[in-house]
Amino acid sequence: MTAAEPVLQVDGLRVRFASDAGAVAAVNGISFALDRGETLALVGESGSGKSVTSLAVMRLLPPPPVCEVGGRISLAEAEGGVRDLLALPEEAMCRVRGDRVSMIFQEPMTSLNPVLPVGEQIAEAIRFHRAASRRVALAAATDLLERVGIPEPRKRLGSYAHHLSGGQRQRVMIAMALACNPEVLIADEPTTALDVTVQAQILELLRRLQQETGMAVIFITHNLGVVAEIADRVLVMYAGRAVEEAEVATLFRRPLMPYTAGLLASVPRLPEAGCKGREGVRFAAIPGTVPDPLALPSGCSFHPRCVHAKPGLCDSEVPDLEDAGPGHRVRCRRWRAIDGS
Amino acid sequence: MTPPGTALLEVEGLRKWFPLGSGPFARLGETLKAVDDVSFRMRAGEVLGLVGESGSGKTTLGRTVLRLTEPSGGSIRFAGREITHLSRRALRPIRQKMQLVFQDPFASLNPRMTIGRILAAPLIIHRPELSGREREARVAEALALVGLSPGHAARYPHEFSGGQRQRVGIARALMLRPDFLVADEPVSALDVSIQAQVVNLLLELRERLGLAMLFITHDLAVVAHISDRIAVMYLGRLVELAPAAALFGTPRHPYTEALLAAAPVPDPARRGARILLQGDLPSPTDPPSGCAFRSRCRYAQAACAEAVPMLREVRPGHFSACIREELALGLPR
Numbered sequence: 001m002t003a004a005e006p007v008l009q010v011d012g013l014r015v016r017f018a019s020d021a022g023a024v025a026a027v028n029g030i031s032f033a034l035d036r037g038e039t040l041a042l043v044g045e046s047g048s049g050k051s052v053t054s055l056a057v058m059r060l061l062p063p064p065p066v067c068e069v070g071g072r073i074s075l076a077e078a079e080g081g082v083r084d085l086l087a088l089p090e091e092a093m094c095r096v097r098g099d100r101v102s103m104i105f106q107e108p109m110t111s112l113n114p115v116l117p118v119g120e121q122i123a124e125a126i127r128f129h130r131a132a133s134r135r136v137a138l139a140a141a142t143d144l145l146e147r148v149g150i151p152e153p154r155k156r157l158g159s160y161a162h163h164l165s166g167g168q169r170q171r172v173m174i175a176m177a178l179a180c181n182p183e184v185l186i187a188d189e190p191t192t193a194l195d196v197t198v199q200a201q202i203l204e205l206l207r208r209l210q211q212e213t214g215m216a217v218i219f220i221t222h223n224l225g226v227v228a229e230i231a232d233r234v235l236v237m238y239a240g241r242a243v244e245e246a247e248v249a250t251l252f253r254r255p256l257m258p259y260t261a262g263l264l265a266s267v268p269r270l271p272e273a274g275c276k277g278r279e280g281v282r283f284a285a286i287p288g289t290v291p292d293p294l295a296l297p298s299g300c301s302f303h304p305r306c307v308h309a310k311p312g313l314c315d316s317e318v319p320d321l322e323d324a325g326p327g328h329r330v331r332c333r334r335w336r337a338i339d340g341s
Numbered sequence: 342m343t344p345p346g347t348a349l350l351e352v353e354g355l356r357k358w359f360p361l362g363s364g365p366f367a368r369l370g371e372t373l374k375a376v377d378d379v380s381f382r383m384r385a386g387e388v389l390g391l392v393g394e395s396g397s398g399k400t401t402l403g404r405t406v407l408r409l410t411e412p413s414g415g416s417i418r419f420a421g422r423e424i425t426h427l428s429r430r431a432l433r434p435i436r437q438k439m440q441l442v443f444q445d446p447f448a449s450l451n452p453r454m455t456i457g458r459i460l461a462a463p464l465i466i467h468r469p470e471l472s473g474r475e476r477e478a479r480v481a482e483a484l485a486l487v488g489l490s491p492g493h494a495a496r497y498p499h500e501f502s503g504g505q506r507q508r509v510g511i512a513r514a515l516m517l518r519p520d521f522l523v524a525d526e527p528v529s530a531l532d533v534s535i536q537a538q539v540v541n542l543l544l545e546l547r548e549r550l551g552l553a554m555l556f557i558t559h560d561l562a563v564v565a566h567i568s569d570r571i572a573v574m575y576l577g578r579l580v581e582l583a584p585a586a587a588l589f590g591t592p593r594h595p596y597t598e599a600l601l602a603a604a605p606v607p608d609p610a611r612r613g614a615r616i617l618l619q620g621d622l623p624s625p626t627d628p629p630s631g632c633a634f635r636s637r638c639r640y641a642q643a644a645c646a647e648a649v650p651m652l653r654e655v656r657p658g659h660f661s662a663c664i665r666e667e668l669a670l671g672l673p674r
Contacts, residue, residue, distance in 0.1 A: 045532035045533065045534060045535075046503075046532055165621040165622070166395075166621070167621050168621065195394035195395055195559060195622070196394070196559065196561070196600060196603040196604050196605075197394065197599060197600065197603045197618040198394075198621060199603065199605070200602075200603035200605075200617055200618070201617060201618070201619075203605075204617060222532065222533060223533075223605065224533070224607045225562075225604070225605030225606060225607045226605050227607075228605065228606060228607045228608055228609045228611075228612065229605045229606070229609075229612055231609075248609045249609050249610065252607070252608060252609050262534060263533060263534060264607070266533050266534050266536070266537035267533060267562075267607045268536075268537075268540075268560065268562035268563045268565070268566055269562055269565075269606075269607060270561060270562050270565055270589060270601065270604055270606070271565050271585075271586065271589045271590075282541050282544065283536075283537035283538075283540055283541055283566065284537065285534060285535075285537035285538040285541055286534035286537070286538075287538075289502040289504055289505070289535065290502070290532065290534075
């Protein structure tokens with residue numbers, strides 16, 4: 001990690017969707033900075049706003065009035081200064097998307113075009129962004145397939161998505177995303193649909209490619225095991241807000257927001273070798289459910305599920321994100337009291 | 342109820358082969374061996390975890406044991422009774438004792454029925470002698486058992502969250518007071534914090550009701566918490582079967598070792614340094630000869646290609662289907 005300017009900075013991002021039942025604030029003021037070569041994990045459960053955040057960065061959300069996006073998303077320019085992605089005309093954004101910032105999705109089967117050979121799909125980005133000929137682009141696609149560990153890459157150029165296994169499809173998706181050497185890769189639950197043995201392969205691949213290219217990665221996941229494997233820093237989201245941000249080791253060792261602590265405690269862990277086994281051990285579950293975005297609780301959105309919540313304090317105002325140590329921010333009125341106890 | 346400890350389910354050489362295609366596109370003579378020569382026993386009140394990757398045949402095995410899918414061979418005995426060839430009518434009273442919880446709580450509840458009707462349906466079919474009032478009482482009782490309130494009976498599935506729907510799915514499976522439950526990935530579709538609630542509920546029900554459970558999942562960590570014994574499946578066959586602690590402490594099959602190694606550890610201090618399994622699951626229509634795992638196994642030898650290894654007892658109660666018994670497996674943790 002360098003102390004230089006972050007490659008991507010998000011400030012006060014807000015996303016509101018219009019719905020029949022009223023406006024839904026899917027993202028409610030998220031800010032974070034992403035350094036070059038760094039992996040930032042966005043962690044949260046369904047409805048936390050983590051995928052919407054990434055779609056906002058890619059400018060892939062529907063236009064108003066369906067969806068309104070506010071805030072600033074600044075991408076660092078090579079010659080210094082920044083460019084606000086939210087202010088770019090669509091045409092200029094097309095030049096950024098897939099070139100400097102690219103994305104891989106959860107479900108590789110539905111994200112690949114079923115009627116186009118995978119080689120053409122990888123070559124498309126190169127032809128568009130680099131104005132390369134088809135032949136040059138296909139040669140580059142072959143190299144990319146090889147880099148992501150697809151056997152017999154030349155032969156695979158002509159394969160269709162349905163010829164490939166789930167793991168291979170995700171490798172193809174990664175090859176497409178890397179086609180133009182992006183500075184920022186957004187990976188939205190890239191291993192959730194995969195089996196554990198294949199998940200381990202894909203995580204290893206992403207780690208290796210990141211070392212080779214120095215790209216920064218925003219890794220979106222709900223799986224804290226995966227976070228521990230791949231992230232440098234973690235941003236925990238709950239009901240559209242960042243509730244905690246820290247270096248990965250700090251977050252796992254000293255979670256301050258009760259929601260983070262609850263999530264960590266509820267992760268099923270493999271037993272240590274030599275332990276006695278089940279013994280009917282209960283999981284530490286978080287009571288209740290994720291709130292309805294149309295009817296968010298007053299004050300801290302997590303307070304109805306929080307064992308530390310204090311009436312009059314936690315249900316009155318939305319807490320600020322406070323500094324709790326170097327690089328550690330937490331959105332909880334009571335973190336000092338909880339941390340000390 | 343079957344007393345705890347007695348054999349409840351005995352599965353012997355169970356097979357489910359699917360012929361591939363029919364009509365003009367049939368691939369002649371090709372079969373997909375989704376379940377091939379699987380044998381195991383479960384005692385009353387026991388939880389057996391069934392672990393495997395997608396395509397390993399674990400769901401088909403669960404459904405075949407319940408005879409929701411007709412077996413192609415082998416036998417299933419339930420509570421001492423051979424049920425493999427029973428007619429649907431003869432099977433009906435036994436069906437009450439064996440129930441299923443589905444993976445997807447969004448797809449497995451009829452959106453046009455109230456929760457009360459969904460829960461009453463098994464009673465209407467199997468216990469027609471019950472009065473409406475008795476049925477209502479049983480529905481209220483089941484809702485309470487899974488941590489919902491009787492008032493929820495009047496609501497529709499869309500009014501519930503994923504975790505609550507899965508509670509309804511579990512309540513439905515319990516309506517007929519079964520002895521045996523097949524739970525097919527019951528928590529995979531749920532958020533982590535909710536997943537823990539549902540696993541806890543299943544653990545509690547198992548203790549209170551003495552339920553035996555075949556718990557099917559791809560998540561080793563979940564199964565570790567809930568199972569007495571664990572069976573590992575690969576391409577239609579069981580490759581290892583052992584008490585939970587033995588399986589995690591001293592696995593005896595290289596595939597189990599690889600699965601354990603691949604599971605992400607929620608501890609950033611223990612990152613990396615893992616055995617990576619190469620490649621994907623081979624096509625189940627054309628598995629490797631001999632040991633089906635040999636194409637991805639780092640210990641494979643020429644002999645592994647020769648014969649399909651049988652599940653053998655390598656230690657009391659610990660079964661493995663690997664010919665290389667001398668291997669010292671396990672994880673450097």
